[in-house]
Amino acid sequence: MSGEGLLVILLIGAIAGWLAGQIVQGTGYGLIGDIVIGVIGAFIASWLFPSLGIHLGVGIVGEIIAATIGAVILLVVMRLVRRGGRW
Numbered sequence: 001m002s003g004e005g006l007l008v009i010l011l012i013g014a015i016a017g018w019l020a021g022q023i024v025q026g027t028g029y030g031l032i033g034d035i036v037i038g039v040i041g042a043f044i045a046s047w048l049f050p051s052l053g054i055h056l057g058v059g060i061v062g063e064i065i066a067a068t069i070g071a072v073i074l075l076v077v078m079r080l081v082r083r084g085g086r087w
Helices: 003-023 030-052 059-084
Strands: none
Touching: 003 030, 003 059, 030 059
């Protein structure tokens, strides 16, 4: 993996993590936390969406949307686990 590829992954992760934090209110993890949540969200989306037959398109915008949806799923699950199953 080149340095440029890693930079793109981190940028998409940061944007997706920030967007997910805005969608799921009350979850602020800072820049590093947002990047981690966004990257994990991208992995969740890349695993889950093809299994469900969902295709969001190609390019950076499609990747940001998919990673954001994956990050929102991750944040919702984290919130449910933290609060003992209560939203």
